[in-house]
Amino acid sequence: MRVVDLDRDMRDVIPTGTTRDSEFLFARMTDRTLGLARPGPGRRILDVASGFGQDAIALARRGAWVVGAEPSARMTALAALEAGKCDGPLPAWVRGWADGLPFASRSFDAVICKGAIDHFDRPTRAIAEMARVTRPDGRVVLAIANFDSLSCRWARAFDGLWEQWLGRPPRRGRRHYDVPQDHFTRYDLDLMREQASAVLELEVVEGISLAWGLPGWTRSVGRLPESAARASLLALDAIARRFPSLSDVVVLAGPPRAA
Ligand SMILES: C[S@@+](CC[C@H](N)C(=O)[O-])C[C@H]1O[C@@H](n2cnc3c(N)ncnc32)[C@H](O)[C@@H]1O
Structure with a gap:
């Protein structure tokens, strides 16, 4: 039996940039995801789980x-309310689950x-549906948090040492490497690549941001002068781009595989 909450309010789980490294991460993730969809006049774009x-x-x-498709x-x-504050062309909002998209192939x-x-x-099933509704020369763009990032591995090892070896109490509440309770899957690059490449010809596999959420780094980059902070975040981002297995977020894109 499938139990679903069609009135789900996700405001608490959609992160907002409260620290400099968070702001950078979410802005880069958004820019890259939207850019890879190549928005422009005449293009038809679907945002799944909008x-x-x-x-x-x-x-x-x-x-x-x-079109923004969203089950809740x-x-x-809330999206329609937000759109009501904007001028110009607006998306169409459709209620729908990702694993059964209500659109023609x-x-x-x-x-x-x-x-x-x-x-x-x-x-x-959801990724297969995204591939189905995309034209053969089109592109599916997936962006997802990497719970096996360098930052997660480092923080997990450090906390393990602190708590298990030194017997100290946890230094903070929920850690950024803990998978939130409302996640069904703990993604890393290999799992994301495996699931996506089953139905997509992957042209883009790259990382975004490095070291996000490491307590020492978050504090340090927050204290740096603006230009130095930006330069450091961009330098780490350039490394992440080449080494997606270490990055904070992974972005994958490509056209559907021929049937
Ligand atoms: C963390 S939010 C991300 C929303 C948006 N893409 C963004 O970047 O801000 C996750 C969204 O997935 C939606 N969702 C959860 N399960 C879903 C499913 N099976 N199919 C489609 N959307 C789903 C939720 O309602 C929620 O709006």
Whole structure:
């Protein structure tokens, strides 16, 4: 039996940039995901699990014809409210699950799904659905947190040493390497690549941001002068891009595999 909450309010789990490294990470993740969808006039783009709708609205602003698909009535209503504050072309909002998208095959030039696959109870079906509704020369873009990032590994090892070897109490509450309770899957690069490459010809596999959430780093980068902080974050991001297995977020993109 599938138990679902169609009135789910995800405001508490959608992270907002409260620290400099968080702001950088979420801005880069958004820029790269939206950029890979190549928004522009005449393009038809689907945002799967569109949440508040901010990405669908941004894509529509760049001239694309956009649909935001989201199962939660509450999130869909919040997205419509947000859109009501904006001028210009707006997305269409559709209620729908990622694993049963209510669209004809090959109807979109690009499909994006950002920061959401780990919330899905049927992620492989969802990715197959995204491939189905994308044109053969189109592109599916997936962006997902990497729970095996360098930062997660480092912090996990350090906390293990602190708590188990030194017998000290935990230094903080929920750690960024703990998988939140509302996630069905703990993704790392290998799992994401395996699931995505089953239905997509992967053209892009890259990382975004390095060292996000490491307590010492978050504090240090917060204290640096603006330009030095930006330069450091960009330098780490350039490393992450080449070594996605270590990065904080992984982005994968490509057209559907030929049937
Ligand atoms: C963390 S939010 C991300 C929202 C948005 N993509 C963003 O980047 O802000 C995850 C979203 O996935 C949606 N969701 C959860 N399970 C889903 C499913 N099976 N199919 C489609 N969307 C789902 C939730 O309602 C929620 O809006």
